[in-house]
Amino acid sequence: MKEVIAVVRINMMNQTKQALTDCGIDAFFAHEAHGRGKGFVNPQVLEGASQGYEEAAAILGEKGKLYPKRMVTAVVPDSQVSCVVETIINTNQTGMPGDGKVFVLPIGDAVRVRTGETGAKSIA
Amino acid sequence: MIMIRSIIRPEKADTVLAALMDAGFPAVTKYSVAGRGKQRGIKIGEVTYDEIPKVMLMSVINAADKDFFIKTVMDKARTTGKGAFGDGKIFISPVDSSFTISSGVEETAAASEGMAA
16 A cells, blocks of 8 residues: 655646546545745746846746645555556646656555445555 | 655744755645644633644655754744744655656655755
């Protein structure tokens, strides 16, 4: 059992939901989140700043700005981890910085509250 | 690779984020949470508040940077002096793998440069 945490663009949520469903993952939850990454710079902004536009320079100066994101968390069986990761990447990839991250964490156990089932059954 | 989740006071979030940036951990995800600790919330007069707003900062970093990261957060998130109840918690969990969506590349501990989550 693994926990897959994906931080994605907010306008990609619908595609991501659809993709997860297609992948056989019906259960997940999502958070509103704000985040920043390695701090890639938009080439257009950089170009603008080098041409002396003050607005562009101001944007460049905003290091550490947090951008709105969505955080999707799903607990999936080991066998489906690679499928889920690939699906999320393929769906969300535009190739531009800011597409997000996918993390895979180990999960010790899970319990379904309704029935008390544990382990693989609880997420089946 | 490890994931560090720090629950801190909302008013300390900006300070901690700036400190993390300076310390070389630019990549952070922040979200709002509500919770209580072992003091069972806070009692003001007759009213007990047990859903206290906090901010959760999530970062995935190299295991080697763990102590430095924790020290950075701890220094800034702690209330001046000896600290106070409600300053928060830091949780650390292992991460199996991490992928950058834009490039589709799996991050490894070896490619640590700029990984800082």
